[in-house]
Amino acid sequence: MKKVKADPKGVLTGAHYLDGDHALAEGALAAGCRFFAGYPITPSTETAERFAERIPKVGGVFIQMEDELASIAALIGAAWGGKKVMTVTSGPGFSLMMENIGLACMLETPLVIANVQRGGPSTGLPTLTGQQDMMQVKWGSHGDYEIIALSPDSPQECFDLCIEAFNLSEIYRVPSFVMTDECVGHMHEKVVIPPAEEIELVERKWYKGPKDKYLPFKPDEDMIPFMVKVGDGYHFHVTGLTHDERGYPVINAECQNVCVPHLVDKINMNADKIIKLEEDETDNAEIIVISYGITSRVTTRAVRKARKAGIKVGTIRLITVWPFPEKRIKELAKKIKAFVVPEINYGQVVYEVERCAFGQAPAIRVPHCGGWVHDPEDIFKAIKEASK
Amino acid sequence: MTEIRFSGFGGQGIIRCGLIAGKALSLFDNKQATMTQSFGPEARGSACSSQLVVSDDRVLYPYISAPEILVSMSQEAYDKYEPELREDGLLLIDKDLVKPKPPRGKIKSYSIPSTRFAEELGNRIIANLVMLGFFTAITRVVSPEAMKKALPGLVPERFLELNKKAFDKGYEYGKKILAEEKKPKTSKQKVKK
Numbered sequence: 001m002k003k004v005k006a007d008p009k010g011v012l013t014g015a016h017y018l019d020g021d022h023a024l025a026e027g028a029l030a031a032g033c034r035f036f037a038g039y040p041i042t043p044s045t046e047t048a049e050r051f052a053e054r055i056p057k058v059g060g061v062f063i064q065m066e067d068e069l070a071s072i073a074a075l076i077g078a079a080w081g082g083k084k085v086m087t088v089t090s091g092p093g094f095s096l097m098m099e100n101i102g103l104a105c106m107l108e109t110p111l112v113i114a115n116v117q118r119g120g121p122s123t124g125l126p127t128l129t130g131q132q133d134m135m136q137v138k139w140g141s142h143g144d145y146e147i148i149a150l151s152p153d154s155p156q157e158c159f160d161l162c163i164e165a166f167n168l169s170e171i172y173r174v175p176s177f178v179m180t181d182e183c184v185g186h187m188h189e190k191v192v193i194p195p196a197e198e199i200e201l202v203e204r205k206w207y208k209g210p211k212d213k214y215l216p217f218k219p220d221e222d223m224i225p226f227m228v229k230v231g232d233g234y235h236f237h238v239t240g241l242t243h244d245e246r247g248y249p250v251i252n253a254e255c256q257n258v259c260v261p262h263l264v265d266k267i268n269m270n271a272d273k274i275i276k277l278e279e280d281e282t283d284n285a286e287i288i289v290i291s292y293g294i295t296s297r298v299t300t301r302a303v304r305k306a307r308k309a310g311i312k313v314g315t316i317r318l319i320t321v322w323p324f325p326e327k328r329i330k331e332l333a334k335k336i337k338a339f340v341v342p343e344i345n346y347g348q349v350v351y352e353v354e355r356c357a358f359g360q361a362p363a364i365r366v367p368h369c370g371g372w373v374h375d376p377e378d379i380f381k382a383i384k385e386a387s388k
Numbered sequence: 389m390t391e392i393r394f395s396g397f398g399g400q401g402i403i404r405c406g407l408i409a410g411k412a413l414s415l416f417d418n419k420q421a422t423m424t425q426s427f428g429p430e431a432r433g434s435a436c437s438s439q440l441v442v443s444d445d446r447v448l449y450p451y452i453s454a455p456e457i458l459v460s461m462s463q464e465a466y467d468k469y470e471p472e473l474r475e476d477g478l479l480l481i482d483k484d485l486v487k488p489k490p491p492r493g494k495i496k497s498y499s500i501p502s503t504r505f506a507e508e509l510g511n512r513i514i515a516n517l518v519m520l521g522f523f524t525a526i527t528r529v530v531s532p533e534a535m536k537k538a539l540p541g542l543v544p545e546r547f548l549e550l551n552k553k554a555f556d557k558g559y560e561y562g563k564k565i566l567a568e569e570k571k572p573k574t575s576k577q578k579v580k581k
Contacts, residue, residue, distance in 0.1 A: 017411035
């Protein structure tokens with residue numbers, strides 16, 4: 001993995017007052033993103049607008065596509081053309097992207113997608129918040145595959161995690177997602193953008209060998225195949241069909257059982273390296289609240305109140321939601337009374353917690369179908385109930 | 389922690405008020421300020437608002453629940469948001485555009501003809517800056533220096549000076565009102581002192 005410093009051209013060093021949507025765009029530009037293709041949708045449009053204004057100034061391209069299907073197709077093309085690429089959307093657009101997200105996974109194409117979540121299903125609540133696409137991001141396209149998804153809790157983290165998403169996407173040749181929401185997306189806060197030399201980026205793993213020996217899907221020692229740029233004179237083939245190391249379709253069970261496990265294993269076997277959690281007082285906790293994104297901030301209020309009431313509460317904030325911190329949850333489940341999982345949906349990640357707890361501790365959901373963040377009081381009540 | 393709501397009708401620069409004050413507090417006054425805005429289907433002309441939560445520490449809950457400070461620049465916004473203002477809150481209104489109800493609880497009310505002042509300065513579009521100057525003087529939540537530092541980038545560059553002038557106009561008016569308030573009005577008060 002070759003590390004490089006950010007190109008100062010894309011880095012707006014300084015302290016700014018930005019909303020999460022704009023911070024996403026700045027994070028991407030700092031990470032070296034020079035191609036954006038997307039279709040506007042509330043509440044993510046501000047990101048696209050920022051790209052449209054800023055990316056031409058740093059030598060990049062902004063295209064407003066005809067729809068979200070084409071947006072991802074364009075990203076895949078531009079990524080194979082050598083660019084770092086990104087798009088942004090919300091629920092309905094995310095649904096439309098699913099087919100080509102599968103293609104990107106199958107082609108092991110590095111790209112970043114931000115989903116500024118709003119209440120669903122369907123057109124739902126265009127202008128109001130939700131965290132209802134957390135399972136869709138993992139399971140939304142057909143077939144077996146893995147992705148990486150991060151969840152920022154502030155405009156500052158929209159910036160930071162967007163860079164992280166680009167790095168992870170390059171390291172593992174996989175679509176990476178920044179799963180934010182309307183609340184964080186439209187919330188203005190201070191965002192500090194460091195100098196370019198303090199921003200560490202990962203350079204794509206370029207193939208340097210003889211032109212006739214390049215194999216686009218041959219895993220290297222670290223499981224990740226090398227890439228080349230289209231137009232640099234390499235003859236290779238990519239297809240959404242099950243393929244061999246050359247990228248040629250091989251339609252049989254043998255090839256399928258090499259190709260697909262690779263897509264899953266390259267992420268799962270590196271999960272420990274990818275996963276980032278923020279834990280607080282989990283060591284002696286009876287109750288552990290697991291949350292992510294804006295909900296984790298609201299949770300803190302409830303947790304403080306619960307601690308004042310004498311309840312031993314710990315918290316885990318999932319900065320990385322996928323891959324899921326299976327091991328850590330399993331470990332903690334043996335020692336505690338219960339997990340409490342508030343999220344702005346009717347229950348999604350809570351069932352993943354339940355699965356990882358292997359029956360050792362219950363996972364109690366604190367649902368909220370969107371439109372607003374939780375009332376901290378509801379989370380407090382759930383903690384209190386669980387501690388009884 | 390302080391919760392503030394700026395309100396008025398769409399097009400008055402109400403969101404801008406939240407942005408300027410939020411930026412001033414966060415970048416130049418060493419506070420943490422989270423700004424959210426109403427994102428409903430409101431079109432120009434209907435009630436519109438921006439909210440600020442100001443704190444020394446990290447803001448956890450991003451929305452306001454019972455603001456201490458309400459700024460209203462239209463009747464509709466005043467009618468909509470006045471009931472949520474705390475009993476001991478501060479109310480700031482545009483004198484010509486809002487007709488307030490009789491005072492409630494210990495709410496302290498201040499008014500300024502911000503739109504009229506802006507028109508006198510040459511453009512009613514800067515009424516929000518007159519109001520922000522007034523807000524800065526009366527509430528003392530944010531420093532006037534920070535507010536002025538926050539302006540570049542948030543108002544068009546060619547109108548920067550005019551915006552500063554508008555801010556000063558409101559600020560001075562607010563200062564004057566506060567000074568008058570301090571002055572003893574009756575002999576009774578003199579005795580008290």
